Amino acid sequence: MNITQEQQGNLSTVVKITLEKDDYQPRLEKALKDYRRRVNLPGFRQGQVPMGIIKKRFGKSLLADEINGMLNETINGYINEQKLRVLGSPIPSENREEVANWDEPDRFEFFYDVALAPEFSVEIGPKTTFTYTKVGVSDKMIDEEMDNLRRRHGKLVDAEISSDKDMLLGDFVELDANDEIVEGGIMNRSTISIEFVKDEDTQKKLVGLKAEDHAVIDPRKVSTDERDLARMLGLEEGNTGHIQHNFRFNVKEIKSLEKAELNQELFNKVFGEGMVTSEEEMRAKLGEEFARMYAADCERLFKREIMKQLDDNLKIELPDELLKRFIMLTNEKPVTPEQLELEYPQYSRGLRWQLIENKLLSELEVKVEHDEVLEYVKGLIANNFKQYGIDVPEDEELKELAVNAMKKRDDLQKLYDDMYERKLLTAIREKAKIKEQELSFEEFVAFAQRG
Known part of the structure; x- marks a missing residue:
């Protein structure tokens, strides 16, 4: 077996895999024997079908299975060994023709086009400025919410x-x-x-x-x-x-x-016994709740604007034509060329942003430990109890609830992603200069919808 690569500029390479008969023959013979032992054919007892019949009827498909298995193992091993930063996965080369005689198999040669991630660096320091946009809580918003609460409890x-x-x-x-x-x-x-x-x-x-x-x-x-x-x-x-x-x-x-009167009875119903004792305190409390309500949206928008700014400045190039071909070949649902041209800009932007985020996580040395995620989940669960006015359980019970919540792999991955994002934004705040701007709710919605 021989594997080589031929660099095609900075963003792609062609990997050539040569398989000699000695490379695949032992695997093929084992596959033939295993299949002979399992197969049922009319006129023969199981395991007693002559090998000649097995080879004639099933040999070509079994050979294809073994060759495909060897190719996947080989190219994945080669990518890891050479530390190639691959985008997507290798696809059959468009410009190199494979050498393969499936009727009289001997030497096989296969060529794969491989899209490579671009090399770039991200520098964030005191001279780097990002804008954090927050929602200004207006008197009108508070007035409307107070009116809603008075109506709800009227x-x-x-x-x-x-x-x-x-x-x-x-x-x-x-x-x-x-x-x-x-x-x-x-x-x-x-x-x-x-x-x-x-x-x-x-x-x-x-x-x-x-x-x-x-x-x-x-x-x-x-x-x-x-x-x-x-x-x-x-x-x-x-x-x-x-x-x-x-x-x-x-x-x-x-x-x-x-409408309900603005009195202690209403304050207790809305905020809990004795938590608010005047209209002024109610307004302040509602202002805090609005700020909390929009905090997650502000953080998401902050990250989006960071990525947009870095993407615009870095001008990262991708192997676009190769990636388009990768999408056409591997997408679960068929994609027309017209669809691809329409949707590719969004796909490529998402890919560039992911590359930038990965680079930031590496250069800012952001790491997330299991215990951090556990504490994060405990905090989320405790907040849920508080939100419904229920006493927060003791730490051991809270920990047990958090451990159970982390058992599903998809949920756990999302929790890790959330923690990575939170820690990344914290690291950026520590390194860069953050300028705040305040928008009205309507302006904030319009700004967020611009994408």
Whole structure:
């Protein structure tokens, strides 16, 4: 056996593997014997089929299996031995023709194109500046959340005249094309929350009503979808296709939401006994919760902007044509050339970012130990208990819960990835200059969506 490579510039190489008959013959003979022992053919007892028949009927496919196995072992071993930094996996060469006579096998020669990762370095120091974007928590956001909490903990009371925030209880009565009541038609008692009616004309019809008043409305304009329409009219799901005309809605009751007072009772319900004692403390607490809520999004955006900035500065080159061919040959689902051209820029950017991240982890000497992940998971579990107002278990029980959570391989890998990312961003903060910018929530969303 002989294996050599021929460098094709800095980003690819061609690996040539030569197999002599002596290299594969012992494996082939063993495969033939094993197959003969297992195979069942009519007219022969198991294990007694003549070897000549085995070779004639199955020899070529068994040879192909053994050759493929040897090629995979050989090229993977060679890549490890030569410490080649490979992108994707080797693929049959496009420009070199293999030497292979499967009918009269002797010497085989195979050629593989191998995409190589580019060489580059990343320098991060005091002169390197990255921008950290955070969400500014506005008075408007806090006002709206306080209003939501007061509504959530409020109570329904009777009202004389309906307003745009009220709920109506009444009877839906089916009408014909002339808005006359259909004899024996649909009649069902249900509710309408005026606040959630999107059609302005319909909403106007429902405001200013008293008990025993009525409005003629299109039921589809007061329901969210066909399922909701069926529930509202008392029909079986999927049985609403025949609904073509208006309904009369006879108002029986009007319910208005009376918001909860900003007092200690509300503070205790929202934050726990005695945790907040004034409106000012409530506003401050909500501000902290908003900041916590957006912290993970800010971190993700911070990493994205670091990668974009480094990618723009480094201008890393990839063996694009070879990678495109690799995708065409190995993708699980067939890819058309048009699809490939459309999606390749995103694929190549993701690959460059992964290379940059790996280089940063290496150069900044970021490592994650098992015990660190365990403590991280314990912290996540403890926060979940706190979030639901449950006492955090003792350390030993917390550790047991964390160990169980780490048993699934996919979950464990994600936890390691999270820890690597957190430690990488910490290392970057220690090395580089970080400039902060604050955006409104709307500006932040728009900035994040730019990609």
